Amino acid sequence: MKVSTLKFLEELDANNSREWFNEHKNIYTDAREDVISFVEELIGQMAKFDKNIAKVDAGKSLFRIYRDTRFSHNKAPYKTNFGASIAVGKAGYYLHIQPGQSFLAGGIYMLENDNLKTLRKEISGNAREFEKIVGEESFRHYFGGLSEEGKLKRVPSGFEKDDPVGEYLKLKNFVAVCPITDKALLEKDAPKKLAEIYRSLKPLNDFLNAAFV
Template sequence: MIESHTLDFLKELVENNNREWFQANKDRYDKARGNVIELAAEVIAKLHKVDPSVSADLDPKKCVMRIYRDIRFSKNKTPYKNNFGISLPTQGSKLGGVEYYLQIQPGKSFIAGGYWMPEAEHLKAIRQEIDYNAADLKKVIDDKEFVNLFGEFRKQDQLKTTPKGYDADNENIDLLRLKSFIVVHELKDKEVTSANAADKIVDMCSRIYPLNVFLKNAIA
């Protein structure tokens, strides 16, 4: 579970996003990060039983992403993120690709899964899988409970044009135009700070699991 001190630290960081304040509160950051690592370890152990492709040997410390922002090409020069991100890969220890992702942020925590912005080769493979086996994907994403939890899958970033190699009148063109294949479910503060937070998160992951299976099969 996430302790209240972790959310308190993140709330104050928003108001004091500068190196001086961060250094003065480094002990609080280390404590908060340690709390997030503990949650990541608990989730990994439980999630492995649901999705064996999430290795039980994942290092939770490496799954918790850096809080330091890359500001080289950003107009926003604040040095720190206002959240903790946890990446849970399904293909070894390399972060990214088909994965589950947990974000801890006061009032804006969420669990997500799928494949965000696939590389060109993987995007081509996923589109081919949709073209050949769209019924398998639609069985997952059009399920009433799935839609209630994650919303309409097709309503995410799409190409404005038709992907190369496909016809505009393809019955699955709305899926073929997708740039990413992800789902998101928001988590309330009381959910991430509850004693059964890890169970709640893993339950959401279990609902995402069929989508990840489809995507992994596409790029295998």
């Protein structure tokens, strides 16, 4: 990844207006193309351990930089990051590029209630397998565990209060996050190194996706 891509995001953060953006549209275009090239390389590396990822179109994987401000108090018109969803199925991989705040992530976020219940049943019914996946050494090394954002205070109805994986059943999202430094993104072999981090997420994604087959 080019230094200029992160520099663009820094400047956009400081000048988040349509006027500034339109005056620097060519720099945005260059930065976006740089991110697409980076994601293409990353997909190539990830396809070595997850062949389904080879189907992902790098350009289409990127989220729009334009913000929907209709229902937000924050009226800034542009996101100050590049985000890419590298996924085939409900569970997948996510790349977030933002100076000083970049991260890799994976899993499932914001499931509908019926699908959430289905997934919780899968976890409860295969407790040992799930615990082995989230307790695996490389997964713990990079991601630490699953995010507890939005976690319930009690085991949801329909499950035993003393369920062996009750703490996981309280989760509303099944997501893991690994922060990444700017320096790591700018390394020449960054796609290869990031792919190795994503490799430790594959067993989790496989388990989550299997619940909906």
